[in-house]
Amino acid sequence: MKRKKMTFTAGMVIFFGLLVICGGSESEAQTNQIMDLSNYKIQDLVRSSGIIASKPLPVIATIVGSPEPRENIAERAIVYLKLEPGTQVKPGDEFTIARWGREVMHPVTGKKIGNAVRVPGVVVILDNQGEIVPARVQKSFAPILYGDLILPPIPIPPTAMPLRFAENITGTIVAAAEQEENISERVAVFIDRGTQDGVIKGDLFSIYEEPYLTKEGEKSKGPFPLFKVGEGVVISVNTETSTLLITKSFQAIYVGDAILSGRGR
Numbered sequence: 001m002k003r004k005k006m007t008f009t010a011g012m013v014i015f016f017g018l019l020v021i022c023g024g025s026e027s028e029a030q031t032n033q034i035m036d037l038s039n040y041k042i043q044d045l046v047r048s049s050g051i052i053a054s055k056p057l058p059v060i061a062t063i064v065g066s067p068e069p070r071e072n073i074a075e076r077a078i079v080y081l082k083l084e085p086g087t088q089v090k091p092g093d094e095f096t097i098a099r100w101g102r103e104v105m106h107p108v109t110g111k112k113i114g115n116a117v118r119v120p121g122v123v124v125i126l127d128n129q130g131e132i133v134p135a136r137v138q139k140s141f142a143p144i145l146y147g148d149l150i151l152p153p154i155p156i157p158p159t160a161m162p163l164r165f166a167e168n169i170t171g172t173i174v175a176a177a178e179q180e181e182n183i184s185e186r187v188a189v190f191i192d193r194g195t196q197d198g199v200i201k202g203d204l205f206s207i208y209e210e211p212y213l214t215k216e217g218e219k220s221k222g223p224f225p226l227f228k229v230g231e232g233v234v235i236s237v238n239t240e241t242s243t244l245l246i247t248k249s250f251q252a253i254y255v256g257d258a259i260l261s262g263r264g265r
Helices: 008-022 040-048
Strands: 030-036 051-053 061-065 078-083 094-105 112-125 132-140 149-151 160-164 170-176 188-191 204-208 228-237 242-249 258-261
Touching: 040 112, 040 242, 061 132, 078 112, 094 132, 160 228, 188 228
Parallel strands: none
Antiparallel strands: 030 160, 051 112, 061 078, 061 149, 078 132, 094 112, 094 149, 112 132, 170 188, 170 258, 188 242, 204 228, 204 258, 228 242
16 A cells, blocks of 8 residues: 655754764765666567656647548557648658646645656658658657657667666655556666766665654654665656666565665664
């Protein structure tokens, strides 16, 4: 069962408590540890995990049709794209398929962070004559739908990524990419920290469970006892949010759990 959501006040006390318990034990320097991303399933997960977008996306086109009606469009299928005015493409160009999704609200503050954007696949342009052009689904990570958006290409992830143990970056898991309630290893989640907070790709974060506190407990002065439930590595970064791949889970992880950069305790 999902744990009870903490209050904003309790959450802030917990973050300060993390700094007291775990802060200052890691180096800002890049470590000699490497995260292996060569497995094709991990590659697909990294490419499809998506982002939280708080601003309009740079849309190139929209999927508006196919040679015959389909409920779900799969890999190798032909689709028709309606180009945005002024957009120029050429045969062989590859683009990202994206889907503007649900609103993401911060589990502690209750404020809207943005919208989850999924990446169900990749298309390659077949012809560039006209406002509506044919394309082939080059890669599909999930069913593709009419109305899905076409964005500039996302770089293919490297097969290995150096890890960094930064100091004292705290935050919260705000959503799971696939909306899982019980989050485990090899699941992508979104965190409320990005480049403006000093986060880079390869940053390792420790994850701490969100404690349940009675009203009497919330009035107590911290730091509160915290239990580490897992670790994750940042695989993509935006200004205000990042995508974290869960690499270790010692027990179920939940939206609302606290994060602290480095291995912690």
